[in-house]
Amino acid sequence: MNPDDLSAIIKDDQSSASPRNDIGNNIDASRPSSPVAPSSIDIIDASHLQRKISKKNKKIKVLTEQAATLKVQAEDALQKALGLEMEQRQFFEDVEEMKAQFDKLADNHKKLLWEYLPARDPDMRAIPRIVGHLLETPTMIGTYPLEQVLGYGQYAVVYSSSSPEHPHLAIKAIDKHKMVDLVSLHRVSSEISSLGDPAIRHAGILGLLDVIHTKKHIYLVTERGGKDLFEVFGAHTDGLAEGTIRPLILHVAEAVDMLHRHNYCHRDLKP
Numbered sequence: 001m002n003p004d005d006l007s008a009i010i011k012d013d014q015s016s017a018s019p020r021n022d023i024g025n026n027i028d029a030s031r032p033s034s035p036v037a038p039s040s041i042d043i044i045d046a047s048h049l050q051r052k053i054s055k056k057n058k059k060i061k062v063l064t065e066q067a068a069t070l071k072v073q074a075e076d077a078l079q080k081a082l083g084l085e086m087e088q089r090q091f092f093e094d095v096e097e098m099k100a101q102f103d104k105l106a107d108n109h110k111k112l113l114w115e116y117l118p119a120r121d122p123d124m125r126a127i128p129r130i131v132g133h134l135l136e137t138p139t140m141i142g143t144y145p146l147e148q149v150l151g152y153g154q155y156a157v158v159y160s161s162s163s164p165e166h167p168h169l170a171i172k173a174i175d176k177h178k179m180v181d182l183v184s185l186h187r188v189s190s191e192i193s194s195l196g197d198p199a200i201r202h203a204g205i206l207g208l209l210d211v212i213h214t215k216k217h218i219y220l221v222t223e224r225g226g227k228d229l230f231e232v233f234g235a236h237t238d239g240l241a242e243g244t245i246r247p248l249i250l251h252v253a254e255a256v257d258m259l260h261r262h263n264y265c266h267r268d269l270k271p
Helices: 003-030 040-120 180-195 229-234 242-261
Strands: 151-153 156-161 169-175 208-213 215-224
Touching: 040 180, 180 208, 180 215
Parallel strands: none
Antiparallel strands: 151 156, 156 169, 169 215, 208 215
């Protein structure tokens, strides 16, 4: 066989084989494609999301339980607050009731001391009855003006005053609220009776001119003395001469002698 014949045979074989290959290619193209397998990255992301969702659900469950507990505690606290409010309201009502009872007892006690006893006890009859309708202000009592403050005491304040008949007066305003026992009552009655005793009238002893009894005070209206000793001594830094002191001491001694002869004691003399 010559070379030309062999080439012709090979061409025939190739041409006959080519349709089969086309058929095979068509068959492969018509087959459905198989599903693509998920990659490892997609699997990791899904697992991570599931864990996060699980954690969130657990947290939501915990928060829900805590919210339920807080709600119960809040309701319990509200009930306790309402109970405390009721107890507080009751406490204030009890305090008001006790205050009203105390004020009533204090008023009765005051009436016993300043109205009942002076009217029935002979040792306290120097205390006059209460004057119902009388002008009483911080600057006036009746017709007497309360002028400059001359001094303070434990129970009283002493004012300067005046009247047409007596231009130099002193008024001792005794605060009844500070005198709450029988000892105080006896002291006031004794002072009134002593100052008003005509047996001890003396130029060195201030005379009692009037006694005014109101709901709050007892006012003793007396004569007013001269200068205070400190006013006299203040201008004499080197002391006073014997000729000046001798008549002063004599005058005081005569007044004290008058008191002692009538069984009175001054109790507030200073050397």
